[in-house]
């Protein structure tokens with residue numbers, strides 16, 4: 001994948017507006033503020049192709065990026081506490097709508113902050129992805145915030161909380177230090193090559 005080709009394609013506020021999929025798609029999903037935009041920019045080797053720290057209301061869209069033969073999909077962050085109930089639930093039809101279409105789902109990267117306990121929404125998201133047979137991996141973000149031992153402990157603890165078995169690939173990563181980012185790029189390449 002030649003990330004120099006990465007370009008923004010479009011934003012959709014409704015799942016029904018999303019164009020049919022023509023290339024393998026790599027999607028990114030996780031709680032608001034988990035570090036999704038930062039990680040996508042890091043993978044793209046770009047500073048701000050994906051808007052970092054966007055105001056919650058404005059990020060309730062599905063954003064598409066194209067990188068040559070692969071499309072990247074930035075799904076809305078879920079579970080942000082500081083917005084209205086209506087806004088808080090706006091992500092659900094978008095995410096669920098996107099994942100229940102007839103698309104080329106190559107890999108979903110589910111992001112979970114390595115410092116915090118998993119939220120019930122993270123558990124639900126995994127159950128939803130499994131029920132819909134969407135291939136996924138878990139990226140534990142912001143690994144630079146923890147020391148080596150604590151990092152290892154949190155990975156084990158989060159895997160228990162998320163009830164993921166050994167067959168789910170988990171990668172601690174950091175957009176700041178670059179930890180794990182090459183591993184994620186490799187997993188993306190493998191998923192696209194399948």
Ligand code: GDP
Pocket residue numbers: 031032033034035036037038039051052053054077141142143144145173174175176177
């Ligand atoms: P998003 O809402 O999931 O797209 O999250 P952002 O990428 O906008 O990041 C949310 C906040 O977390 C910002 O203040 C980032 O600077 C910070 N952040 C993102 N990734 C990392 C990381 O790898 N390490 C650290 N320490 N902070 C991060």
